[in-house]
Amino acid sequence: MSPNIIDGKAFAAKVREKVAEHTARLKSEHGITPGLAVVLVGEDPASEVYVRSKGKATVEAGMNSYEHNLPADSSEETLLELIDRLNNDPDVHGILVQLPLPDHLDSDLVINALDPAKDVDGFHISNVGLLGTGQKSMVPCTPLGCLMMLREHHGSLSGLNAVVLGRSNIVGKPMAQLLLGDSCTVTIAHSRTRDLDQVCRSADILVAAVGRPEMVPGDWVKPGATVIDVGINRIPHPEKEGKTRLVGDVDFESAAKAAGAITPVPGGVGPMTIACLLANTLTACSRAHG
Numbered sequence: 001m002s003p004n005i006i007d008g009k010a011f012a013a014k015v016r017e018k019v020a021e022h023t024a025r026l027k028s029e030h031g032i033t034p035g036l037a038v039v040l041v042g043e044d045p046a047s048e049v050y051v052r053s054k055g056k057a058t059v060e061a062g063m064n065s066y067e068h069n070l071p072a073d074s075s076e077e078t079l080l081e082l083i084d085r086l087n088n089d090p091d092v093h094g095i096l097v098q099l100p101l102p103d104h105l106d107s108d109l110v111i112n113a114l115d116p117a118k119d120v121d122g123f124h125i126s127n128v129g130l131l132g133t134g135q136k137s138m139v140p141c142t143p144l145g146c147l148m149m150l151r152e153h154h155g156s157l158s159g160l161n162a163v164v165l166g167r168s169n170i171v172g173k174p175m176a177q178l179l180l181g182d183s184c185t186v187t188i189a190h191s192r193t194r195d196l197d198q199v200c201r202s203a204d205i206l207v208a209a210v211g212r213p214e215m216v217p218g219d220w221v222k223p224g225a226t227v228i229d230v231g232i233n234r235i236p237h238p239e240k241e242g243k244t245r246l247v248g249d250v251d252f253e254s255a256a257k258a259a260g261a262i263t264p265v266p267g268g269v270g271p272m273t274i275a276c277l278l279a280n281t282l283t284a285c286s287r288a289h290g
């Protein structure tokens with residue numbers, strides 16, 4: 001692997017190993033096994049793939065995985081009943097409701113019905129508020145994974161200019177909060193930002209989370225900057241007809257020439273997201289047992 005590529009897969013493997021070791025200790029010394037419940041409503045193929053890989057990783061870490069698949073036409077009442085049951089189940093330490101939910105379900109209402117202490121996604125309004133005020137919270141997995149890679153690469157982030165491209169509740173906004181917490185000067189850029197190329201070029205750290213395939217070209221990257229590509233976009237394969245390939249929000253080839261360090265897609269942020277989900281489940285379990 002080229003020296004300026006941040007190997008998220010290898011870093012995630014290390015995090016998962018640590019989580020597995022800690023989990024084994026919890027089991028042998030205290031008889032406690034962390035448990036993660038994943039709730040999937042409907043049959044979205046991409047969500048099914050994510051849920052399956054989360055379940056597999058959970059079991060591999062030595063934790064209990066509980067999968068709940070509800071039909072696409074489930075009522076809000078049915079889903080809220082399930083969440084209430086999981087909130088009150090002492091064997092369940094973390095709950096993740098896979099998004100997006102079908103249109104007839106109110107995601108905010110559903111997420112805010114979770115016990116915040118079991119909200120391993122960090123999406124509950126209490127956790128959002130705690131993160132925003134620098135208090136102990138559950139931190140969303142993808143931005144947490146990005147932060148861990150940045151800290152590993154840079155050591156201190158203090159004083160660096162960070163540009164977060166994208167303003168989603170899941171990635172952009174919490175990412176900005178975390179970078180601010182590490183004393184970066186943070187800009188959140190988005191589709192309406194003027195002179196987006198120049199804004200991106202001012203970044204020592206550029207985090208792209210817009211969901212647009214290869215939107216960031218190499219000449220938007222300041223020479224030597226660190227680029228974290230959160231995008232996972234499936235596009236038609238340029239050479240193999242009928243096939244697809246995964247690309248990020250950054251044009252990897254040109255950006256890698258300018259960047260001091262860059263995460264690839266796949267093998268960058270994606271594996272870290274799952275590793276952080278396991279870490280959050282362990283944290284939730286440890287906090288639940290004092």
Ligand code: GUN
Pocket residue numbers: 096097098099100121141142170
């Ligand atoms: N859908 C896409 N990303 C995520 C995530 O991080 N958590 C949940 N619950 N759903 C998602």
